[in-house]
Amino acid sequence: MGPVHTITELIPQDVLHRFLRRQMRCKVLLVAVSGAHAHGYPHSSSPLELKGLHVEPTERLVGINPPPRAYNWVGEFETRRIDFSSLELGPAIDHLIRGDGSILERILAPRQLIGGEDLKRLQKAARTVICRRFHAHYRNFSKGVLRDYDEGEKRSVSHLLGAYRTGLSGVHLFRKGEVVLELMPLAKEYGFVQIEELVRLNREVANAVVDEGNIWINRLVRLQALLEESYEFSELAADPADPRLLESYLLDMRRRFFDAMTVQES
Secondary structure (H helix, E strand, O other), rough: OOOOOOHHHHHHHHHHHHHHHHHOOEEEEEEEEEEHHHOOOOOOOEOOOOOOOEEEHHHHOOOOOOOOOEEEHHHHHHOOEEEEEEEEEEHHHHHHHOHHHHHHHHHOOOEEEOOHHHHHHHHHHHOOOOOOHHHHHHHHHHHHHHHHOOOOOOEHHHHHHHHHHHHHHHHHHHOOOOOOOOOHOOOOOOOOOOHHHHHHHHOOOOOOOOOOOOHHHHHHHHHHHHHHHHHOOOOOOOOOOOHHHHHHHHHHHHHHOOOOHHHHOO
């Protein structure tokens, strides 16, 4: 099994800050490591996937020409392959309350490249809305993978590992109320430890694929059953208990960053 690089080896802080200054002209709240590097199965050619949240100046949001809700950039920056996206705080909080697990994972990801009190406050508020409403997000991902395969989509190992990681993160969320994003600890806890063979293959072979009868495609049905069982017997509330902490956070950020002159560089 190949070496697993640390994030600081992949993108030092000074490189990250230069990248963000070039891409963003607003307050960046967080930049979370996502994708294969966060989930524990990167190949040497895997791009560094970064998921951000940012705050646009309030005057831009209420003006005639509002800014885009999201920024996306894929390419090479100072010899590093980066896949970056950032969502504005308002839409992100709306998606979070509606049960978007990708936003929950972005906020609570353990590998955060930008820290500070604003991030800590947001993470505290996000934990208050963990509930069973996130079920659809986790259920639909693995079902979508199987649908793609039925429609003739290439059966890539990385895509398959993503289905297991997402499904098992959902299982753990409904059972423990915690966000865990690394695949192998989840696989060991919930009886899928042999998936390490796919992890090894993904690390050693770029763009690896499996055939139609691969056992791990068939076992997705078992994963879906485990997810449904975890959801059905979860002790989490059906809906967010009280989203007011998130609303207070959003309003505070809107007041603090009303105009472009108040926006802080990352």
